[in-house]
Amino acid sequence: MEIGAVIKHDIKKAPKTGDWRYMKPEVIKEKCVGCGACVKYCPEAVIETIDRKQLTIDHGKMSKVKGQILSNEVAQIDYYFCKGCGVCANVCPEKAIIMKKETECVKCGMEAERE
Amino acid sequence: MNKKLTQKFAPGHSTCAGCGIPAIVRTVLDATNDPVVVVNGTGCLEVTSTLYPYTSWKVPYIHNAFENAAATAAGIDAAQKVLEKKGRGGKKAKIIAFAGDGGTYDIGLQSLSGALERGHNFLYVCYDNQGYMNTGGQRSSASPYGASTETTPSSGKDIGNELYRKDLMQIVEAHHIKYLAQANVAYIEDLKMKAKKGLETEGPSFLLVLQPCTNLWKYPTSLYVHYGKSATETNFWPLYEISAKGGSASGGENVKYKINYTPKERKPIEEFLKGQGRFKHLFKPHNKKVIEKMQKMVDEKWEELIKRSKN
Numbered sequence: 001m002e003i004g005a006v007i008k009h010d011i012k013k014a015p016k017t018g019d020w021r022y023m024k025p026e027v028i029k030e031k032c033v034g035c036g037a038c039v040k041y042c043p044e045a046v047i048e049t050i051d052r053k054q055l056t057i058d059h060g061k062m063s064k065v066k067g068q069i070l071s072n073e074v075a076q077i078d079y080y081f082c083k084g085c086g087v088c089a090n091v092c093p094e095k096a097i098i099m100k101k102e103t104e105c106v107k108c109g110m111e112a113e114r115e
Numbered sequence: 116m117n118k119k120l121t122q123k124f125a126p127g128h129s130t131c132a133g134c135g136i137p138a139i140v141r142t143v144l145d146a147t148n149d150p151v152v153v154v155n156g157t158g159c160l161e162v163t164s165t166l167y168p169y170t171s172w173k174v175p176y177i178h179n180a181f182e183n184a185a186a187t188a189a190g191i192d193a194a195q196k197v198l199e200k201k202g203r204g205g206k207k208a209k210i211i212a213f214a215g216d217g218g219t220y221d222i223g224l225q226s227l228s229g230a231l232e233r234g235h236n237f238l239y240v241c242y243d244n245q246g247y248m249n250t251g252g253q254r255s256s257a258s259p260y261g262a263s264t265e266t267t268p269s270s271g272k273d274i275g276n277e278l279y280r281k282d283l284m285q286i287v288e289a290h291h292i293k294y295l296a297q298a299n300v301a302y303i304e305d306l307k308m309k310a311k312k313g314l315e316t317e318g319p320s321f322l323l324v325l326q327p328c329t330n331l332w333k334y335p336t337s338l339y340v341h342y343g344k345s346a347t348e349t350n351f352w353p354l355y356e357i358s359a360k361g362g363s364a365s366g367g368e369n370v371k372y373k374i375n376y377t378p379k380e381r382k383p384i385e386e387f388l389k390g391q392g393r394f395k396h397l398f399k400p401h402n403k404k405v406i407e408k409m410q411k412m413v414d415e416k417w418e419e420l421i422k423r424s425k426n
Binding site for chain 2 (some may be wrong): 007008009010011014017020039040041042043044045047048078080081083084085086089091092
């Protein structure tokens with residue numbers, strides 16, 4: 001049987017939805033506690049938590065909230081598909097994600113790396 | 116891109132920035148490790164996730180018309196049963212149907228009713244954004260009383276939508292299926308638990324998920340979780356599940372209501388309404404009665420729910 005009208009998923013054909021963005025979320029690594037709230041609510045699923053050891057962190061800037069336990073994880077955003085909606089900044093309990101105005105043209109100035 | 120979350124549904128779709136539908140889809144799909152087949156009735160999800168030549172779906176997905184998501188799901192279930200009988204079955208796939216409120220409350224209601232009544236084994240997920248949001252926000256029978264929509268605009272003395280929201284949960288419950296639940300995208304863990312239960316149920320199961328629409332509820336893109344949570348905390352959208360052990364054969368005897376989340380302190384309905392463009396007109400002095408009426412409706416529904424959960 002010939003199968004017609006079927007498309008297969010191919011991430012290389014995906015439109016670069018990062019082009020839509022005019023506000024850019026940035027993770028303040030010193031404040032992030034790696035709780036993962038942004039990860040599950042991100043509509044594009046572009047946030048993941050990575051090992052904190054991979055990053056260089058200014059420990060002086062680390063937020064000193066009482067009883068706060070910093071986990072080994074920290075959020076990282078992939079800007080290729082991020083539409084800049086700001087949900088992550090809104091759900092973050094530590095206010096560790098801030099929205100900044102996009103300074104470079106996403107289309108030509110900055111080419112986010114694709115995995 | 117988060118590799119763990121995007122195993123079944125990838126980014127690159129064109130849902131509006133700040134839309135919760137992809138979160139619903141991923142949560143429901145991740146609730147099972149079995150193979151799944153997805154059926155999708157026309158709506159926001161269908162047009163945004165399948166932009167030719169790209170598709171966001173990494174699982175088998177059937178593109179069908181507005182009214183027949185449930186009928187297609189029923190067909191897949193029947194085909195699997197026949198293949199099993201012939202001994203060519205293999206492992207049975209779970210069937211999940213997604214549709215919006217337009218494709219469930221209005222246009223797809225007859226096929227949904229038929230599939231539920233015949234007892235096919237599938238999970239139907241309705242993401243309810245309370246209107247035909249894909250085509251510009253026309254009124255659907257899920258639109259709440261008092262909302263200004265494209266076809267029922269508010270102006271002068273008009274309050275917008277003067278009709279009441281259809282109680283779909285009761286309609287579906289009347290089919291005596293084994294499991295149905297009302298969920299909310301802002302409570303992801305709860306949604307996942309319900310999706311899991313629904314997928315484990317033999318026979319049809321139904322999920323009604325609230326999906327705040329940033330574009331046509333008219334609020335900033337970053338706030339879908341906020342409005343989802345305030346809908347539940349004001350009791351506008353209670354989280355509950357209805358399960359019947361006996362299923363269709365024993366009728367309503369074993370029906371059990373369970374409220375999953377009771378707000379510690381009931382917030383007034385204004386908490387949910389304020390900030391939404393579609394309810395902006397209600398805050399004018401001459402529309403005070405409308406808000407009072409909405410509050411009364413919400414309270415009555417909640418009391419009824421509590422009464423049933425105690426039985």
